[in-house]
Amino acid sequence: MVFFGDSMLETLGRVVVFLLVVLVVLLASLLSLFFVMLRTKRILFPNFVLFIVSLLYEILCRLLSFFRVDPTLIDRVSVEMRNALNYTEFAATDPRERILLLPQCIRSIDCPARLDSLEGICCVECRGCAIGELSARSREIGIRMYISPGGTFTERILTRSKPKAVVGVSCYPNLYEGLLKAKLMGVPAQGVPLSAAGCVKTTVDCEEVMNKCKIRS
Numbered sequence: 001m002v003f004f005g006d007s008m009l010e011t012l013g014r015v016v017v018f019l020l021v022v023l024v025v026l027l028a029s030l031l032s033l034f035f036v037m038l039r040t041k042r043i044l045f046p047n048f049v050l051f052i053v054s055l056l057y058e059i060l061c062r063l064l065s066f067f068r069v070d071p072t073l074i075d076r077v078s079v080e081m082r083n084a085l086n087y088t089e090f091a092a093t094d095p096r097e098r099i100l101l102l103p104q105c106i107r108s109i110d111c112p113a114r115l116d117s118l119e120g121i122c123c124v125e126c127r128g129c130a131i132g133e134l135s136a137r138s139r140e141i142g143i144r145m146y147i148s149p150g151g152t153f154t155e156r157i158l159t160r161s162k163p164k165a166v167v168g169v170s171c172y173p174n175l176y177e178g179l180l181k182a183k184l185m186g187v188p189a190q191g192v193p194l195s196a197a198g199c200v201k202t203t204v205d206c207e208e209v210m211n212k213c214k215i216r217s
């Protein structure tokens with residue numbers, strides 16, 4: 001049984017080749033832009049880059065891994081770009097109407113904090129990890145702080161506490177996702193990457209976090 005005629009197959013082949021060429025050109029332009037931005041520390045065409053990244057995220061990660069380049073490069077550049085794009089809107093909000101979202105992996109392994117189904121992990125400021133300091137300093141400036149136990153907590157807390165803006169701390173891949181979710185929910189966000197990532201006993205630069213929390217226009 002014949003499904004396609006010769007001319008149909010030829011047209012299909014041309015379309016596939018055309019799409020492949022477009023894909024290669026897009027990928028090459030994007031990767032060149034990434035390296036130029038990293039070298040010059042300037043942000044170029046952020047909306048275009050973020051759109052293409054969200055479209056080709058998996059392919060880009062695989063491509064970088066194939067060439068033995070750290071695939072988190074995509075997340076790093078994307079996070080910096082989202083921070084820059086969100087800056088003006090974020091800065092216009094009152095710090096007391098913002099929330100600070102922290103990952104639980106920063107906690108000490110002996111953390112005495114209890115888990116509340118609505119509030120997340122409730123730090124008692126035992127000072128066993130950086131969260132104790134962040135908790136005390138957040139209280140001083142009136143920003144609400146939450147420690148996420150993971151899963152869908154981030155979305156739930158954004159929906160329930162209705163912040164005007166959010167500062168999120170996480171590893172680069174999770175920050176990339178979190179900033180995208182906040183954007184889709186209409187909440188301007190700033191992301192701070194962990195200074196040492198991993199599953200437990202991670203660390204973050206408290207000064208960097210507090211500087212983001214205190215941004216004013």
Ligand code: SF4
Binds near residue numbers: 111113125126127130
């Ligand atoms: S400072 Fe808070 S989060 Fe850190 S270990 Fe102590 S109670 Fe747990």
